[in-house]
Amino acid sequence: MKIQENVYTIGNLEAEQSILGAILLDKTCIEHIETLTGNDFSKEYHKIIFESMTDLNKKNKPIDLITLTSELKSKGLLDDVGGVSYITSLSTIVPTTSSVKHYVDIVKSLSNKRKIVKASYSLIENIRSGKDIDSSRVIFEKDSQIDSKTDNEADSIVEVLAELFDDMQERPEEKIKTGISIIDKCTNGLGKHELITIGAGSGVGKSAIALKIAINAYFANKKVLIFSREMSKKQIAKRILLSQTGISKKQFENREFTNYDWERTYETIKRFSERNMILDDKSSTIQMFKSKMRREKPDLVIVDYTQLVTPSNTKESRERQVAEISRELQQMARDFDTTIIQLSQLAEKGSGNFRPTGESYTRESRAIYHDSHIVIYIHRVTEEKELEKAYKSIPAFHERGSFEDIKATIETRANSGIRFVEINVDKNRDGEPGSNFYWFKGSDLDYYSII
Template sequence: MNKTINDPNSPHSIAAEFGVLGSMLIEEEIAGEVIQLLNKSCFLVPANQVIFEVMTHLYDNNKPLDVIVLQEELRSRGLLDQIGGSEYLFSLVEGVPSAGNVEHYAHVVRDKSILRQLMAAADEIGTLTRSGNMDTEELLDRAEQLIYEVTQKKAVNEPEHIYNLLLNIFADIENSNHSPGLSSGFPDLDNLLSGLKGSTLNILAARPSMGKTSFALNIADNVGVRQSEGVLIFSIEMSKDQLARNMVCARARISPHKLSYGVDEKEYKILTTDASVFAQAPIFIDDTPAISIREIQAKARRFKTKNDIKLIIIDYLQLIEGPKEKKENRQQEISFISRKLKEVARELDIPIIALSQLNRSVDARDDHRPRMSDLRESGALEQDADSILFLYRDEYYNKETTEPGISEVIVAKNRTGPTGSVKLRFIKEYMKFMGISYQKPT
């Protein structure tokens, strides 16, 4: 790809590059805006790349941004002759009459850079296609990833000094009084997890009948309806019609079973009112059966680009199809899927909630509370997951429980915070999780 990006015959504008650098030297107040828009790889001319990088360093360290200081910094680094000497630096200042057009120059430089990246992506796709070393699914996934990176106009991901990262963290603290992640809709859980944070893989696991799908859909409702943030749900076990029915019934607090034999006039009115709420909610459901991990990656990228989704929910992980070469070893297949889901979360900078099954050994022992070892093919999931949540309802195993209707959310792993448990009220009839203080109307 670099050959195309640095090819002098590829799209570029020497005049615009010249204009950007000259404008920054004439009026250093504009440097911050330019540095936010461009990085050194946006420039085609090697000398301009060096100059912009050094100017960025001076700006970041609160040093004057003028031709004399720049000249001395380049000389101290042994780079002055490499960029054409002092004459080239002074020509930048003399050749730009005004800094008033710097925004236009910067956008031209960036647009040309994007065109070069697009050409480089096309070249790489062509090379991979001709090589015949990838199967069709792998090739499509790689092609889509390359194009996605260009459409996102990603800057080069270079190592960054820890102090700059800490400055960003403290800026977030000063500018925000709320949880840094999406709210799940359950305050006690948000307090433990600090919300659903970007780039995280979160495993939600339980034995059947614990309500893990309902819990995930309740979170989708809270994010999509209450917070108006995009949610993409991959439902591999249930149809999208079933999920939509369950979501509106949970919100309306009407049993989904009633829809099968009819609801009364009052219930119908409640259902239509609550259904209308979803009209504006950016919630999308995909129920492709036996969907592959590569299909999930591709669709996630498309929906991130088109609909700016902020959360992905997958029901459930063990039903995702892995690559053909991993089929013989289920543990390797789950490990591959787990790793790819983590990559998607990081690439799109959004949280993923992946539902998972638990081994039957939970039911066989006296203490039925789930443990990490109960996760099916648990090794990779334990390693890749940022958080692991278990659902447990004592009344399912113990009919004489002292906590009927109570569901326990056990945070067994939390990479960035404490573990613990949160108790919620589960209204099984409505498939609805509520705060512990909620009392069902009589």
């Protein structure tokens, strides 16, 4: 292919020959060019020679005309590199071994250029062949990435500990506080690179808790991106507006506003005037999410909810589809240096409304639980045994009356839109789990402590 031939002409023959010749004249040269790999050479026969030299060095054997010829012959590659005559000529080309690092810089620089050019051609071919732009761009970014480390270089523990030591002397990471006491107590806030799952049944408040966290993050000067597959962006904005102004749903629908309501509305719009909360109800696939995240560079991403995201492979089983989506979200949190919250419906467990815990409650795939750094379940407490347990553990309930009195209070409040729920931090990879009971008022998007 002509394009590929043009790519391979990006190289410096003399610099490559000088590196190989320097190693033949002085084996110790190979110890000082550890950033170089065989793939950095533009000529395949130079790559073969260099890798054979590396193999000899690993075996603690000398690198000279005899040993290198023997090594290549044993691999059946001697003729491929031009035979003994070409290897002999290498040692006569190099002007001085002291300049080997200069030659390495030349070869490495041209290698990086070839890498970018090859990736660019691949990007063009992928788009021509019908692949979507976002997935093609992801491949391009991966293939063209220039790393200061070699392909086979790894970090030793002492290097990683040294990085940690440097981190310890800097300011601590500014985590995202949720505004919900039990979550902030257990997690100390939500950190970068973390995938957090919030699971609940329908109408229990998983979208509400996500919006509350989003609002808290926004007012903490974080950029928030909300992907909603359940509500339109207008519905999300309406819930936020009503929660911030105190305007009731009935008032809004009937357009019955007081002067105070208008004042609060104007004030709320002013408070949200910064372009730091982005609502997206159109993106439906992981690739579309990535594209939007690449443009917006958010600190916090909310996906409402995982089971409504369109899978990339519709022929796979539903369990594998959801698992793939969850794994992609986990990787995206790391790749985009952000925090991702995925909302998830809970699996039905027969009759009753029992407290969810463990991996089996994540609907359609247990991978959701395993992929997450933190799993938070929101549970509406209605079962008799659970109510008794809650009554015994909450001092404020004791002060207000008997168990039957509290049951009546819970029922009365439920009729007015205030539900008795438990928020359970069921999994916390870097901290302790924990739970607490709250009054949940959907119109306020808030969870109130029981006092």
